[in-house]
Amino acid sequence: DARVTQTPRHKVTEMGQEVTMRCQPILGHNTVFWYRQTMMQGLELLAYFRNRAPLDDSGMPKDRFSAEMPDATLATLKIQPSEPRDSAVYFCASGSGFGTGELFFGEGSRLTVL
Amino acid sequence: QKEVEQDPGPLSVPEGAIVSLNCTYSNSAFQYFMWYRQYSRKGPELLMYTYSSGNKEDGRFTAQVDKSSKYISLFIRDSQPSDSATYLCAMSPTNTNAGKSTFGDGTTLTVKP
Numbered sequence: 188d189a190r191v192t193q194t195p196r197h198k199v200t201e202m203g204q205e206v207t208m209r210c211q212p213i214l215g216h217n218t219v220f221w222y223r224q225t226m227m228q229g230l231e232l233l234a235y236f237r238n239r240a241p242l243d244d245s246g247m248p249k250d251r252f253s254a255e256m257p258d259a260t261l262a263t264l265k266i267q268p269s270e271p272r273d274s275a276v277y278f279c280a281s282g283s284g285f286g287t288g289e290l291f292f293g294e295g296s297r298l299t300v301l
Numbered sequence: 302q303k304e305v306e307q308d309p310g311p312l313s314v315p316e317g318a319i320v321s322l323n324c325t326y327s328n329s330a331f332q333y334f335m336w337y338r339q340y341s342r343k344g345p346e347l348l349m350y351t352y353s354s355g356n357k358e359d360g361r362f363t364a365q366v367d368k369s370s371k372y373i374s375l376f377i378r379d380s381q382p383s384d385s386a387t388y389l390c391a392m393s394p395t396n397t398n399a400g401k402s403t404f405g406d407g408t409t410l411t412v413k414p
Contacts, residue, residue, distance in 0.1 A: 191344075220401070228406075229389075229404060229405065229406035229407060230345070230389065230404040230406075230407075232401065235401055243401065278344050278345075280344070289335075289347045289350065290345075290347065290402070291346075292344030292345050292346065293344050294342075294343055294344050295342075295343075295344055
């Protein structure tokens with residue numbers, strides 16, 4: 188059963204701490220996306236990778252957020268230092284990059300920054 | 302103003318009702334139109350997909366796109382309690398970057414037995 192796996196599912200941390208979220212995309216998918224979902228802003232695109240290369244991270248606050256794909260089976264989103272306004276659910280999604288363009292989402296990482 | 306505006310809801314209907322969910326958009330370059338369903342504390346999953354204008358039917362679900370009005374709709378016939386979820390519309394200009402979609406904020410639907 189192919190699925191996108193995200194860890195951690197839940198994270199509570201204090202302001203100023205570093206947070207790292209990890210994503211294992213579906214094997215064979217060459218596009219990976221990081222989205223952030225909040226009640227106020229809905230689903231926002233943070234970063235987009237194709238074949239592990241970053242194509243678009245314009246939605247990401249550059250001073251504190253960073254996204255990488257060290258290999259085809261791992262994508263990371265790091266926040267340093269974290270702030271209360273970063274509290275949200277962070278979704279990773281992967282896709283084949285062509286055809287219907289369907290995205291397969293993970294179950295999300297729920298982050299609370301106190 | 303956002304590129305994609307979605308009727309905010311929430312929407313509560315009795316079982317068996319016909320449900321209409323709607324989005325408007327401003328970017329005329331959008332060619333691919335999608336509806337995702339998101340259950341509570343889960344990630345969104347693709348429900349329907351249409352290209353350009355027209356209708357597409359899949360079981361109890363019908364997606365409509367009117368590009369001249371920049372308006373899309375999702376209809377659910379004979380709604381069931383299992384349809385209770387948040388529905389997100391999404392749009393993109395090309396399918397090569399179809400995953401780089403712009404999402405609406407979602408409409409939360411509750412179907413009461």
